Amino acid sequence: MNLITKQEALSNLKRYINEDLFELAKQFNITTFIDNKQNKGWKGLLLERLAGLDNNSIKATNGEDFELKSVAFYYVKKKLVPKETMAITMINPIEFINTPFFESPCWHKLKSIIFCAVSWHGMHVPKSHLLKVDEIILPEDSKLIQEVKSDYEFIRNKLISNGFSSLTGKDGKWIQARTKGSGHGSISRAFYARKSFIEEILN
DNA sequence: CCATGATCATTA
DNA sequence: TAATGATCATGG
Numbered sequence A: 001m002n003l004i005t006k007q008e009a010l011s012n013l014k015r016y017i018n019e020d021l022f023e024l025a026k027q028f029n030i031t032t033f034i035d036n037k038q039n040k041g042w043k044g045l046l047l048e049r050l051a052g053l054d055n056n057s058i059k060a061t062n063g064e065d066f067e068l069k070s071v072a073f074y075y076v077k078k079k080l081v082p083k084e085t086m087a088i089t090m091i092n093p094i095e096f097i098n099t100p101f102f103e104s105p106c107w108h109k110l111k112s113i114i115f116c117a118v119s120w121h122g123m124h125v126p127k128s129h130l131l132k133v134d135e136i137i138l139p140e141d142s143k144l145i146q147e148v149k150s151d152y153e154f155i156r157n158k159l160i161s162n163g164f165s166s167l168t169g170k171d172g173k174w175i176q177a178r179t180k181g182s183g184h185g186s187i188s189r190a191f192y193a194r195k196s197f198i199e200e201i202l203n
Numbered sequence B: 001c002c003a004t005g006a007t008c009a010t011t012a
Numbered sequence C: 001t002a003a004t005g006a007t008c009a010t011g012g
Helices: A006-014 A021-027 A042-051 A093-097 A105-110 A143-162 A195-202
Strands: A067-076 A079-082 A086-090 A112-119 A130-137 A175-179 A189-193
Touching: A006 A042, A006 A112, A006 A130, A021 A042, A042 A067, A042 A112, A079 A195, A086 A105, A093 A143, A105 A143, A130 A195, A143 A175, A143 A195, A189 A195
Parallel strands: A067 A112
Antiparallel strands: A067 A079, A086 A189, A112 A130, A175 A189
């Protein structure tokens, strides 16, 4: 166990802005590529280490009271935009049905995050730099969060009436319930933040 | 084996 | 290029 405060994690990470993440991964002995296959989580794992956290796979938050997230950015028409959606947390169907939004793991992970932007230079390209580190606080009563809550409740109602397998990434304005799992037939799902949501919280 | 960290592949 | 579904390496 290695508890660290949000502010400590922030300042730890900021020391690495503009550093080459691939070089740092080597120093921390984090696997990036093996036989042309990428460890898709390497950037996230590395950032946890840079923040001073232990790598783990517990469902709870990473540190004291915050969540560390990273998103790859790339240029579209000379503008830096998020390349991918952002995974928030896994969905446990039973828990989901019985949990209001503001008590859900989904909300707890969203409300206090440390956001890391990393650069992306193409498929299978190991080069990546840490672009910026931001602290993001989402107020409960903001319009955005109220709309996220609506998405959550909509998806929850769909689960209740149509079943877990009816959930699809098409639903939700800001967040979605997409498939995510170990592959090979797994049908587990997770909450994802849409790209528009990522851009929204960055302003 | 599976949850977690996400990215990769495919289709439109 | 955007959106959605499928997949990968790791640690417990």
